[in-house]
Amino acid sequence: MANRPMLEIVSLEKRFGPNTILKKIDLKVAEGELVFVIGPSGSGKSTMLRCCNRLEEPTSGDIIVDGRNIMAGTRRDLDRMRLQIGMVFQGFHLYPHMTVLKNVTLAQRKALKRTKAEADARAIDMLEQVGMAHKADAYPGELSGGQQQRVAIARSLALDPKVMLFDEPTSALDPELVGSVLKVMKDLKSKGMTMVVVSHEMGFARETADRVVFMDGGVVVEQGTPDEIFGAPKAERTRAFLSRVSG
Amino acid sequence: MDIFIDQFFNIEIMRKSLPLLLTGLWMTLQLCSAVILLGLIGGLFVALGNMSERRWLRFISIAYTDLFRALPPLVLLIFIYAGLPFAGINISPFAAVVIAFLLNNSSYYAEVYRAGLISVAKGQWEAAQSTGLSPTQTLIHVVLPQAMRNVLPDLLSNTVEVVKLTSLASVISLSELLYNAGMARSVTYNASPLVLAALFYLVLLWPLVRLVSHFQRRLAA
Amino acid sequence: MDRFLQTFFNPVVMAQYTPDIIAGVWVTLQIAAAVIVAGILGGLALACLRSYRIRALNFFIICYADIFRALPPLVVILILYFGFPSIGIQLSGPMVLFIVLAATLAAFAEEIFWAGFSSVEKGQWEAGIATGLGFTRTLAYVALPQAVRLAIPPLVNRVLAITKMTALGSAIGVSEILSSATTAQSFSGSATPLTMSVVAYLVIFLPMVVVARWLESRTAWKKR
Numbered sequence: 245m246a247n248r249p250m251l252e253i254v255s256l257e258k259r260f261g262p263n264t265i266l267k268k269i270d271l272k273v274a275e276g277e278l279v280f281v282i283g284p285s286g287s288g289k290s291t292m293l294r295c296c297n298r299l300e301e302p303t304s305g306d307i308i309v310d311g312r313n314i315m316a317g318t319r320r321d322l323d324r325m326r327l328q329i330g331m332v333f334q335g336f337h338l339y340p341h342m343t344v345l346k347n348v349t350l351a352q353r354k355a356l357k358r359t360k361a362e363a364d365a366r367a368i369d370m371l372e373q374v375g376m377a378h379k380a381d382a383y384p385g386e387l388s389g390g391q392q393q394r395v396a397i398a399r400s401l402a403l404d405p406k407v408m409l410f411d412e413p414t415s416a417l418d419p420e421l422v423g424s425v426l427k428v429m430k431d432l433k434s435k436g437m438t439m440v441v442v443s444h445e446m447g448f449a450r451e452t453a454d455r456v457v458f459m460d461g462g463v464v465v466e467q468g469t470p471d472e473i474f475g476a477p478k479a480e481r482t483r484a485f486l487s488r489v490s491g
Numbered sequence: 492m493d494i495f496i497d498q499f500f501n502i503e504i505m506r507k508s509l510p511l512l513l514t515g516l517w518m519t520l521q522l523c524s525a526v527i528l529l530g531l532i533g534g535l536f537v538a539l540g541n542m543s544e545r546r547w548l549r550f551i552s553i554a555y556t557d558l559f560r561a562l563p564p565l566v567l568l569i570f571i572y573a574g575l576p577f578a579g580i581n582i583s584p585f586a587a588v589v590i591a592f593l594l595n596n597s598s599y600y601a602e603v604y605r606a607g608l609i610s611v612a613k614g615q616w617e618a619a620q621s622t623g624l625s626p627t628q629t630l631i632h633v634v635l636p637q638a639m640r641n642v643l644p645d646l647l648s649n650t651v652e653v654v655k656l657t658s659l660a661s662v663i664s665l666s667e668l669l670y671n672a673g674m675a676r677s678v679t680y681n682a683s684p685l686v687l688a689a690l691f692y693l694v695l696l697w698p699l700v701r702l703v704s705h706f707q708r709r710l711a712a
Numbered sequence: 713m714d715r716f717l718q719t720f721f722n723p724v725v726m727a728q729y730t731p732d733i734i735a736g737v738w739v740t741l742q743i744a745a746a747v748i749v750a751g752i753l754g755g756l757a758l759a760c761l762r763s764y765r766i767r768a769l770n771f772f773i774i775c776y777a778d779i780f781r782a783l784p785p786l787v788v789i790l791i792l793y794f795g796f797p798s799i800g801i802q803l804s805g806p807m808v809l810f811i812v813l814a815a816t817l818a819a820f821a822e823e824i825f826w827a828g829f830s831s832v833e834k835g836q837w838e839a840g841i842a843t844g845l846g847f848t849r850t851l852a853y854v855a856l857p858q859a860v861r862l863a864i865p866p867l868v869n870r871v872l873a874i875t876k877m878t879a880l881g882s883a884i885g886v887s888e889i890l891s892s893a894t895t896a897q898s899f900s901g902s903a904t905p906l907t908m909s910v911v912a913y914l915v916i917f918l919p920m921v922v923v924a925r926w927l928e929s930r931t932a933w934k935k936r
């Protein structure tokens with residue numbers, strides 16, 4: 245991967261009161277690359293992702309998306325740049341009072357100012373891509389967790405993001421529903437999307453990830469190809485973590 | 492600005508009217524205790540009627556609550572105080588106020604109780620009765636405590652409303668807090684006694700209002 | 713029984729004062745409508761402002777809501793009606809009634825809407841913000857509809873309680889239903905006008921009570 249960097253995290257630091265949660269993190273994600281992030285609970289994985297679109301305000305450091313620093317600029321600029329960063333949450337967070345279609349078109353219309361026709365067409369495209377077009381008129385409450393998560397992915401994709409961030413997208417799902425969401429993510433990767441995925445699905449990482457990053461205590465302890473990390477981890481902490489999760 | 496302070500926050504006039512307002516406050520507190528106590532008890536019976544298995548009892552208690560929730564309390568008060576003497580029934584202002592607000596408030600308390608009773612799972616009744624408690628014992632020892640806890644904010648905010656409601660007694664010249672403040676105003680041609688009365692109500696009710704908000708937030712979380 | 717009917721349901725008195733009572737109904741309805749619109753919109757605006765979490769502003773909003781929830785409206789009505797003329801502000805009776813009731817409803821509505829906003833999940837806000845909607849549009853399109861839905865049953869109850877207080881107008885000479893009735897009562901020397909006012913209030917408010925009950929039973933049902 246000699247591609248240009250799409251997402252750069254530069255000496256990112258985050259403190260909550262006296263606790264430093266992220267300690268000068270540096271991470272470059274190239275265009276089309278899938279970076280898979282693992283680490284024990286509380287290591288700061290979610291916080292790192294949430295800092296990338298400033299849902300959590302970084303204490304210091306820079307976040308550069310496709311060459312533009314989202315830490316600079318006005319509020320307006322920030323909202324525009326957030327459109328380029330798709331985010332998928334563990335809890336889906338679909339809007340319960342809107343149909344699936346409305347969920348996918350809302351930000352297209354209000355933030356991107358697309359016309360209704362454009363937004364609807366784009367929404368149907370994206371829903372087809374995640375296999376949910378047949379539920380366009382359903383309400384989120386009528387869908388299974390896996391279906392909701394695929395709609396949530398479509399909602400982000402419809403805004404043509406340059407990077408997609410996934411925070412444990414399958415952790416809230418029943419085991420039999422996990423596969424459908426992972427399949428959508430795999431498709432996305434093969435279409436060239438730049439992705440950062442926090443997850444415990446090690447099988448998915450082996451198959452799809454270009455790079456695996458192991459975080460602990462607010463620092464990147466070790467990174468490498470899936471084979472390197474899963475096959476021959478160098479750091480003691482990585483070995484301990486992997487032996488714990490693989491049981 | 493000076494004239495504003497002189498007309499609304501005139502310390503001298505407030506000081507002079509203080510004794511009168513304090514006797515009024517005493518009457519207000521008496522009214523409140525009577526109406527709250529009777530309302531809490533009356534409301535419970537209406538709520539139990541509402542949940543009864545007998546259809547006619549349910550009908551009566553629903554009609555009762557809806558009727559007295561639809562009527563403005565002041566209308567009820569005037570009707571009782573000024574209307575009943577026409578039928579040869581003379582009652583004191585105090586009794587008129589208590590009766591009118593009891594009718595009004597037992598309906599509101601009843602609705603609160605009902606919401607509370609519904610919120611207690613059916614399993615609780617069954618569990619208690621299977622251990623040999625009578626229905627009344629089950630109600631008193633098992634169901635009511637849980638129900639009251641679940642609707643504490645509503646119970647509290649309803650009680651705040653009762654205290655505010657007693658100010659209407661001034662309309663039929665019962666010398667409670669607001670009536671006495673109004674008297675002091677008309678003697679002094681100055682609104683400061685009314686402002687002082689408002690301050691009394693604030694001191695009395697602001698903590699309760701805060702508490703209501705606090706409970707609501709805790710229940711929502 | 714006959715005497716009872718003559719006292720409370722005298723047909724002659726009824727016929728004579730029906731126009732007065734109807735005029736009173738009209739005044740009551742107008743003031744009530746104005747109070748409902750102004751109070752709800754005011755409360756909604758305050759709750760929206762509060763969600764921006766600007767500290768100094770929120771302090772004032774909370775104080776306002778607390779004070780108007782704690783004060784008996786009649787006290788405020790008397791202060792405005794009798795006190796303000798002496799500092800050169802003349803307000804008519806209906807105007808005082810409208811201002812005080814609308815301000816009171818706004819205070820309660822603010823708390824109710826705010827409770828609605830608070831129970832909208834944090835993730836909903838984050839989803840809106842992460843998709844570039846920004847705070848204001850997330851508020852408008854995502855949080856507000858959910859908050860309003862939660863607010864409707866308690867709001868209907870509160871609207872009912874406060875519009876009933878239009879009867880307080882009789883204390884400051886607003887010729888709404890109750891004061892028309894008490895005037896008629898003293899002229900006619902009969903209790904019949906009072907009965908008529910009771911009937912008039914029931915006609916106006918009983919439907920609202922029934923709607924409120926229905927709304928509550930619907931939401932109670934959903935919770936289970």
Ligand SMILES: Nc1ncnc2c1ncn2[C@@H]1O[C@H](COP(=O)(O)OP(=O)(O)OP(=O)(O)O)[C@@H](O)[C@H]1O
Pocket residue numbers: 260265283284285286287288289290291292
């Ligand atoms: N808003 C906050 N205020 C204070 N501390 C916080 C906040 N958010 C996160 N933290 C702390 O930051 C640390 C990292 O949290 P984070 O959610 O990023 O971990 P994580 O790696 O995603 O863990 P998990 O695998 O459990 O999701 C934790 O110790 C957490 O308690």
Ligand SMILES: [Mg+2]
Pocket residue numbers: 289290291411412
């Ligand atoms: Mg996490």
